[in-house]
Amino acid sequence: MTIEPMSGLQLVPRADEPTTRKDFSSDQEVRWCPGCGDYIVLAAVQSFLPSLGLRRENVVFISGIGCSSRFPYYLDTYGMHSIHGRAPAIATGLATSRPDLSVFVVTGDGDALSIGGNHLIHAMRRNVNLTILLFNNRIYGLTKGQYSPTSELGKITKSTPMGSLDKPFNPVSLALGAEASFVARTLDSDRAHLIEVLQAAADHRGTSFVEIYQNCPIFNDGAFDMLRDKDESEARLIRLRHGEPVQVGDREWVHDIHDPDPSRAFEISRIDDGSMTKVPVGIFRSVQRPTYDDLVRAQVETARTDDPEPDLASLIAGSDTWTI
Amino acid sequence: MTKQVEQLDQVIIRFAGDSGDGMQLTGDRFTQETAAFGNDLSTLPNFPAEIRAPAGTLPGVSSFQLHFADHDILTPGDAPDVLVAMNPAALRANVNDLEPGATVIVDTHDFTARNLGRAGYATSPLEDGSLGAYDVHPVDLTNMTVEAIKEFELTRKDAERAKNMFALGLLCWLYGRPTEGTEQFLGTKFARVPNIRDANMAAFRAGWNFGETTEDFAVSYQIKPAAMASGTYRNISGNLALSYGLVAASVQSGLPLFLGAYPITPASDILHELSKHKRFGVTTFQAEDEIAGIGAALGASFGGALGVTTTSGPGIALKSETIGLAVTLELPLVIVDVQRGGPSTGLPTKTEQADLLQAMFGRNGEAPVAIVAPRSPADCFDAALEAVRIAITYRTPVMLLSDGYLANGSEPWQLPDIDALPVIDPRFATQPNHDGADGVGHFWPYLRDPETLARPWAIPGTPGLEHRIGGLEKADGHGNISYDPRNHDLMVRTRKAKIDRIADTVEPVFVEDPGSRARVLALGWGSTYGSIGAACRRLRERGLDIAQAHLRHLNPFPSNLGEVLSRYDRVVLPEMNLGQLAMLLRATYLVDVVGYNQVRGVPFSVAELEAAFTTIVEEVSR
Secondary structure (H helix, E strand, C coil): CCCCCCCCCCCCCCCCCCCCCCCEECCCCCCCCCCCHHHHHHHHHHHHHHHHCCHHHHEEECCCCCCHHHHHHECCCCEECCCCCCCHHHHHHHHHHCCCCCCCEEEHHHHHHEEEEEHHHHHHHHCCEEEEEEEEEECCCCCCCCCCCCCCEEEEECCCCCCCCCCCCCCCHHHHHHHCEEEEECCCCHHHHHHHHHHHHHCCCCCCCEEECCCCCCCCCCCHHHHCHHHHHHHHHEEECCCCCEEEHHHCEECCCCCCCCHHHHHCCCCCCCCCCEEEEEEEECCCCCCCCHHHHHHHHHHHHCCCCHHHHHHHCCCCEEEC | CCCCEECCCCEEEEEECCCHHHHHHHHHHHHHHHHHCCCCCEEEEEECCCCCCCCCCCHHEEEEEEEEEEHHHHHHEEEEEEEEEECHHHHHHHHHCCCCCCCCEEEHCCCCCHEEEEEECCCCCCCCCCCCCCCCECHHHHHHHHHHHHHHHHCCHHHCHHHHHHHHHHHHHHHCCHHHHHHHHHHHHHHHHHHHHHHHHHHHHHHHHHHCCCCCCCCEEEECCCCCCEEEEEEEEEHHHHHHHHHHHHHHHCCEEEEEEECCCCCCCHHHHHHHHHHHHEEEEEEECCCHHHHHHHHHHHCEEEEEEEEHHHHHHHHHHHHHHHHCCCCCCEEEEEEEECCCCCCCCCCCCCCCHHHHHHHCCCCCCCCCCCCCHHHHHHHHHHHHHHHHHHHHHHEEEHHHHHHEEEEEECCCCHHHCCCCCCEEEECCCCCCCCCCEEECCCCCCCCCCCECCCCCCCCCCCCCCCCCCCCCCCEECCCCCHHHHHHHHHHHHHHHHHHHHHCCEEEECCCCCEEEEEEEHHHHHHHHHHHHHHHCCCCCCEEEEEECCCCCCCCCHHHHHCCCCCCEEEEECCCCCHHHHHHHHCCCCEEEEEEECCCCCHHHHHHHHHHHHHCCCC
16 A cells, blocks of 8 residues: 655645634633743744644644643644643544544643653654644643653752652654654744744654753743853754754764654764753654554545445344344 | 154253364354254353463363253353363363253363373273263264374374364254354365365264264254244344444444554454454554553544444553543543453453443542443444444443453344434534624533533534633533632533433333232343343243343433332342442432342353342242
8 A cells, every 4th residue: 555645734624815823822811830931832833823824623732731731722723631641642543533634732741751651652653644742841840840751860859859860761862763754853942943843843744743842930940041042052052954964973964854764863862962062953854654544544445445335234244144 | 873853942052172172163153053043042152361271271271152942042051961071171170060961072082191180180080980970972083083084184283173173063963953054164264275174074074974873872952943033133242243333333323433442352352343344434543552542532533433442341440531531521432341350350251240330430520421231242232322322412421331241142133124223413513602792603612402411512624613622620611621619510510410311312121020010120230131031031930920120221320210129129139240230229229229249250140040039039928
C-alpha cells in the first residue's frame, strides 16, 4: 500500500474567507499566573492559526492536565481538556477517525513525559497526523512546584528538599528515539521563531513534536533566562537551519532535516549536555513516512472497495446455518 | 454386525486432553455437527491460562463440554454422561465430575509409568479398579490413528496429532452425528497441505469405522432433533455474537465503529473478530495499553464515531479514569467487560461475575454509568445493540458486562430479521440552541433534552458550534468551567437523574411463574440465566412453585423491579460473586434478598441450584 506524500493539512477544508486572530479567541478569561510564558504561546498560536487558512470548525485542540492543558479553553475551536497524560491517545482516536480535522495536542513536561510517557512515544512511533506542543517549564506548576522529568539533577523543590536524584529527559532526544518524523524546539520568548516552527509543524503530515521552552514565573522563574538574554543567548543558542552548516564537537556538516537516518539529528540533540551552555533550537528532523491514520483509513477503503455493499444478514449468518 | 440403537433425550459429553491435543477444535466440530443435526445444545470450553503447559500434567488439561438434547435446554450440563480422556492427566482432572455409570473413553496410549506419575497416579486407574463405577472403554486411539494413516508417511508426531479426529469420528458414530460438515471443514482448513488434510480425513473416518466394527461399543445412540421455533439458525459463541451486535449497531446508527482495545483474555476475540470487518467501516486500534484503548475510543466518539473499548476486569481498573471523563463529557461510549476470575490477574480463563460493583462504583466522584448484561451467548448480540442504543440516546458511557462463560460458550441462535432491528438515531446537533443577549444564536453544549436529559452532541467540523469540553466541572447549560457549589450539586444530581431516566425506555422486568402461585422468586443477572432457569424447571417438574426473573439492566434497574421484589415472600439470588447485586438490591429496595454464591470459576450446576431453591421453597411453605 503506497500513500503519496502530502501536507498535514491537505484533507482539512479551507476557510471560504480569511480568518483573524479574533476568530480563534474564545470568550473565556485567561487564568494563568501573571508573566506566565503560556500567554505568549497562546498569543502566538492565536495569531498563527489564521495563516493556515483552515475552517475554524475543523481545528481541534486536545490537552491533558497541567497549566498548559488549560490552553483549549481559550481558543474558539473544538477542544477537549482531558485527563493527565492521555491527550495523545485521545487525539489518536480522533485523528484516525476524522481525516478532515487538524488536531493539536497541548501538553507539558509532566503530562507528556511523566504520566503520559507511554502514549507520547507510541503516538510518535505510529506517526499519527498530530501536532504535539510540549510546553517545557521544567517544573510541576499546577501542583505547586515539585520537580519534573525535565528538571535538572539536584533540583531543590518541595518534594526534593535535598535535591532531585533522577536524571532528566532530553525531550528532543526522546522524540528522535521514538521514531518521530518531525522534531523541533523553540522558545516562548522568540515569537518569530515560535511561529515559524509551528507553521512547519502543522504543515507536516505525521506526528510533529515541538518542544517549547516556557518560563514559569512562580515555581521556576528564570529557568531559560540565559537563552533569553540578548548577549548571552547568541553564544548559547544554535539556530538550526536546513542546508546550513552545523558544528557538533569538532565536526561540522550541512544540516539536513530530511535525512532518513536520525543519527545526526540525535547527535545534534546531544549538544546540550543539560547545562544549557549550547542549546540547538529549530527543526531537527522532518521526514516523510506513512502516517498511521492514513494507513488505517486506506485498509478500510480497500476493504470497502472490495465489498462496497456489505450485507449484515450474511455476515451474522456465517457459513453454517440450518433451517427449521 | 447390526448394532442396537438406543433413544436418548439428552447427552452431556466432555472432551479432555492436553492443551495441544486439539480438544477445543474437536468440541467445536462435534458442536457444529450437532447443531446441523437439529439438536438444541449448549457448550462450555474450559482451558488453562498457560498456552502449552508441560504435556501430560494436570495444569495442561483443556476440556470442552457439550450438552445436546431433543428438547430446549439452558445450560452446558452438570455431570458429563461421557468423558473422552486423551491421557492420564485428562482423566484425573475430570473423573471426579462424573456420576456413577458414566461412560469413560480413554486413550490408553499415554498410560505409561512416566505419564501416570506426571498425572499423580501411583497405579494405573485402568487396572487398579478405581474406575469400577464407570463404563470404561480403554482404546489405544493414538496407535490406531497412526496405523490408519500410515500411507500418508507423516512424521510420528504429525500422525499422532490426528488422534483428535479419530476420537471425533468415534463419537460421531456413537451419537449418529452427520459427517459432511467435518469433512468439508478439513478440506478447507488443510487445503494447502493435501497430505495432512487426507490424513485427518482418514483418521476421522477410521474413528467412525472403528465404532461401527468394534465389539467394545455394542450400542449407538440417537437423540432426535429438538422442536425449535421455525427459522434459520446458526451456532454462536458470546464473543462472536457481541462482535456482530456491535457491527449491527454501527449499521443501525450509521456511525462508523471505532474499537480501541488492548489484548486481554477472555476479551481478545472481539478485537480479532472486529478487525475482519473493515468493509463495514470498522476501525480497530490495538493500543499501547488499556488506557490508550479507551482514550482513543473516546476521542473517536468526540469526533462522531461509535467508540467502543473491550477488556476484562483488570483492564477496567486501568480505564476507570477515562470512564469518569466520559461520564462528565457526556459522550457515547461502550465499555465491554468480559469478566473473569479476580482479584488482580486472578483466573484469566475462568468465569466470574465479580465486576458488578466495579462497573457500578469504580470511579472517583459520583460517576454513574448505565450497565447492561447479556444472559446467554446468543443474547450478547441483543445486549450489545441495547448498550449502543443507551450510549447514543443518553450520551453516556455504558458498561456491557459479559463473562468468560458467555464469551466462549455457545448455543444455537435463531438469526434475527435485520429489517426489524432497532434504528438508533445519533441526532447530531447542527444548529445553535440558545439565543444570547446579543441576539446571536449560541451553542450551549450542556443545554439538555428535557425528556432524556441528554446533552447535544456536536461534532468537530460543524460550523458555528465550536465548543470546549473537559474534565473540570461545567456550568449547567453553557458548559464553561464552574466552581460554583450549587452548580456542582446540580450537575452531580443531573448526571445521576439522566442515568435514572434510562429506565423510562427499558422493558419492565418479566417474571416467569407458570402457576402464578410462587412465593419464592429466583432472580439473576448475566450468565446464570441458564442454570437458574433449568433449576426452576426441575422444581416445577417436582410440583414445587418458583418464579424466575432475570435482569438485563443493572443500572438503572427496570422501573417495576421494586414492586416485583415486594410480591414474593423470599427472593433468592445466585451470583458468581459474594453478593454484589444482592447488596445493591438491599440498599435500593430494602428487600432481604437471600444470596447463593460461589466463585469457583465455572457456571453454577443445575443440581446445586435445584437443591438450594428446594430448601428455600420448602422453608417458605412450611
